[in-house]
Amino acid sequence: MAQVQLQGIVKAYGALRVVHAIDLDIADGEFVVLVGPSGCGKSTTLRMIAGLEDISGGALRIGDRVVNDLPPRDRNISMVFQNYALYPHMTVRENLGFSLKIAKRAEAEIAKAVTEAAEILSLTPLLERKPGQLSGGQRQRVAMGRAIVRHPDVFLFDEPLSNLDAKLRTQMRVEIKKLHQRLGTTIVYVTHDQVEAMTLADRIVIMRDGRIEQIGTPLEVFETPVNTFVATFIGSPPMNLLAGRIAGGAVELADGTRLSIPPGHGAAEGRAVTFGVRADNIMPVGHALPPTAHMAEVEMEVQLSEPLGTETLLFAMLAGTEVQAKMLNPRPVRLGERLRFQISLDKCHLFDADSGVALRV
Amino acid sequence: MASNASHRARKRALSAAHFIGLFLAMSLICLPGLWIVLNSFRPTVEIMAKPPVWIPNSLNLDHYRAMFGGVGEGGVPVLTYFRNSLIISVTSTLVALLVGMAGGYAFARYRFKGKAALFVGLMATRAVPGVALSLPLFIIMARAGIIDTHFGLILTYVALNVPFTVWLIDGFFRQVPRELAEAAEIDGCTRWQAFWKVEFPVARAGIASAGIFAFLTSWNEYALASQLTRSVNSKTMPVGLLDFTSQFTLNWGGMCALAVLMIIPALVLTFLVQKHLIAGLTFGGVKG
Numbered sequence: 001m002a003q004v005q006l007q008g009i010v011k012a013y014g015a016l017r018v019v020h021a022i023d024l025d026i027a028d029g030e031f032v033v034l035v036g037p038s039g040c041g042k043s044t045t046l047r048m049i050a051g052l053e054d055i056s057g058g059a060l061r062i063g064d065r066v067v068n069d070l071p072p073r074d075r076n077i078s079m080v081f082q083n084y085a086l087y088p089h090m091t092v093r094e095n096l097g098f099s100l101k102i103a104k105r106a107e108a109e110i111a112k113a114v115t116e117a118a119e120i121l122s123l124t125p126l127l128e129r130k131p132g133q134l135s136g137g138q139r140q141r142v143a144m145g146r147a148i149v150r151h152p153d154v155f156l157f158d159e160p161l162s163n164l165d166a167k168l169r170t171q172m173r174v175e176i177k178k179l180h181q182r183l184g185t186t187i188v189y190v191t192h193d194q195v196e197a198m199t200l201a202d203r204i205v206i207m208r209d210g211r212i213e214q215i216g217t218p219l220e221v222f223e224t225p226v227n228t229f230v231a232t233f234i235g236s237p238p239m240n241l242l243a244g245r246i247a248g249g250a251v252e253l254a255d256g257t258r259l260s261i262p263p264g265h266g267a268a269e270g271r272a273v274t275f276g277v278r279a280d281n282i283m284p285v286g287h288a289l290p291p292t293a294h295m296a297e298v299e300m301e302v303q304l305s306e307p308l309g310t311e312t313l314l315f316a317m318l319a320g321t322e323v324q325a326k327m328l329n330p331r332p333v334r335l336g337e338r339l340r341f342q343i344s345l346d347k348c349h350l351f352d353a354d355s356g357v358a359l360r361v
Numbered sequence: 362m363a364s365n366a367s368h369r370a371r372k373r374a375l376s377a378a379h380f381i382g383l384f385l386a387m388s389l390i391c392l393p394g395l396w397i398v399l400n401s402f403r404p405t406v407e408i409m410a411k412p413p414v415w416i417p418n419s420l421n422l423d424h425y426r427a428m429f430g431g432v433g434e435g436g437v438p439v440l441t442y443f444r445n446s447l448i449i450s451v452t453s454t455l456v457a458l459l460v461g462m463a464g465g466y467a468f469a470r471y472r473f474k475g476k477a478a479l480f481v482g483l484m485a486t487r488a489v490p491g492v493a494l495s496l497p498l499f500i501i502m503a504r505a506g507i508i509d510t511h512f513g514l515i516l517t518y519v520a521l522n523v524p525f526t527v528w529l530i531d532g533f534f535r536q537v538p539r540e541l542a543e544a545a546e547i548d549g550c551t552r553w554q555a556f557w558k559v560e561f562p563v564a565r566a567g568i569a570s571a572g573i574f575a576f577l578t579s580w581n582e583y584a585l586a587s588q589l590t591r592s593v594n595s596k597t598m599p600v601g602l603l604d605f606t607s608q609f610t611l612n613w614g615g616m617c618a619l620a621v622l623m624i625i626p627a628l629v630l631t632f633l634v635q636k637h638l639i640a641g642l643t644f645g646g647v648k649g
Binding site for chain 1: 538540541543544545546547548549550551552554558559562563565
């Protein structure tokens with residue numbers, strides 16, 4: 001087990017920089033998820049930690065060693081790949097034991113480690129099969145088994161669940177979390193799925209265009225996003241963003257609707273701002289959570305409704321922008337029906353209209 | 362109903378036509394071979410008969426006996442030719458495979474300057490007819506003193522086969538996902554171990570098929586070998602066939618007998634490796 005420290009890590013291909021001097025401290029035993037849209041540099045960062053990509057600048061420490069130029073085999077890490085990368089010509093048993101065999105461990109020791117890993121991941125009945133004879137979920141488990149057999153300092157996961165169907169993904173998510181609780185090994189996990197990030201991570205690192213936008217616990221990044229990118233990326237459905245302007249100490253939307261400035265936020269008179277509110281904080285009157293200290297009300301016309309069972313997602317227009325709202329204890333909603341919605345201002349956000357940066361005071 | 366019956370009849374007619382078509386095609390491919398085998402077992406009179414005798418009257422091993430017999434009795438140094446063929450083909454195939462693996466891997470995995478041009482260049486060498494090279498080759502080899510040696514022919518065949526093995530093996534390595542080698546490196550392998558323990562075994566089937574092609578090319582090659590060999594030092598079996606021609610006669614039976622001996626090892630090898638090919642083609646280490 002070990003901590004991982006990235007100091008000003010840069011990845012450049014010639015003049016093209018894809019990772020811009022990122023700093024990240026990962027504590028021993030921590031589960032850190034790198035999340036971001038495709039091309040944000042999260043996989044490249046992971047591959048640099050693994051030693052599969054050269055590091056163009058900065059220092060990478062695993063434990064207390066600088067490992068910038070160490071080959072992958074000397075970093076004592078293991079990695080689970082998106083496409084599993086099982087060795088097709090070996091049985092599950094050989095796949096699991098491969099790393100120990102390369103390390104020239106004794107047969108008995110290998111057998112013991114393989115049996116143990118197979119038990120943890122319920123692979124015992126599959127040990128003699130080849131990867132080609134396994135289902136997607138089973139392959140995934142073998143890939144994880146191969147990673148845990150050697151008791152590495154750090155586990156690296158590169159979008160391990162993206163090839164699985166939705167149900168299996170949820171199941172494997174739980175297994176990964178259990179595995180972490182059981183082994184307590186440091187994990188760096190890359191995904192583009194914010195739900196995976198939220199559910200698995202001790203800390204989430206949100207990346208965009210080779211830069212870190214925000215680092216924080218799942219609740220921190222959900223409740224206090226530093227900018228509109230994080231606000232819309234984390235949380236489902238994405239946060240509603242409404243363009244407006246500060247006028248007379250309140251936010252005035254395009255159609256003249258006035259909303260008080262959310263508590264904890266502030267901006268100068270006349271400044272162009274973006275008002276952010278999640279679907280959970282804008283609900284029809286009579287179908288909402290108990291009111292918080294600061295509330296506002298707006299009337300909107302419902303354009304579309306998506307019943308989800310315990311709640312219904314409503315799409316409505318507010319000041320020319322489509323807004324998603326949640327309706328608790330749902331009742332059927334007619335198209336075009338005008339409803340009054342209450343907004344819980346304590347949970348709302350204010351961002352600068354140009355830079356997207358949160359305007360907290 | 363009527364249309365159902367007519368469709369069924371049509372389906373049957375089609376499958377019958379399919380069968381007949383296949384039979385004709387296979388006959389076209391197999392008959393010459395069968396004819397050679399047949400001729401090697403029957404007397405010259407019957408081979409030369411007009412109209413041809415399709416069903417042989419008597420079969421015997423006379424041609425084989427004569428071939429292995431003394432020089433005066435129509436014998437040829439079969440075993441020497443066989444040994445020459447084997448040494449030259451096996452060595453040149455192994456070398457072509459090694460070079461092909463190195464080259465194919467480089468083309469499949471690495472980016473380097475002039476890659477496309479180099480690849481086109483390699484392919485372009487295939488466009489030159491081998492016979493056109495025979496005279497320059499002869500002159501060069503004669504000057505270098507390697508005419509009528511195993512080495513000379515091996516060199517020629519390696520040069521002949523390398524572009525093809527590079528191209529073929531490149532294709533097979535492209536099918537092996539990069540992540541396999543990366544996973545092996547993370548599992549503790551050096552780059553070299555990752556290649557030999559993971560990428561090579563996975564691409565083995567493809568490499569074996571490249572090997573068959575290279576072997577058969579060398580084993581069957583005649584045009585260049587007939588120029589570059591002089592004596593039993595290096596004459597290969599295809600060149601040995603020429604021993605059955607004399608000024609006025611052609612010993613067809615003897616030729617066919619030697620041809621059969623040539624076919625057997627090639628056939629055996631193909632069968633052996635083919636089995637291996639099918640077994641090796643069961644990929645599945647990655648999602649696919």
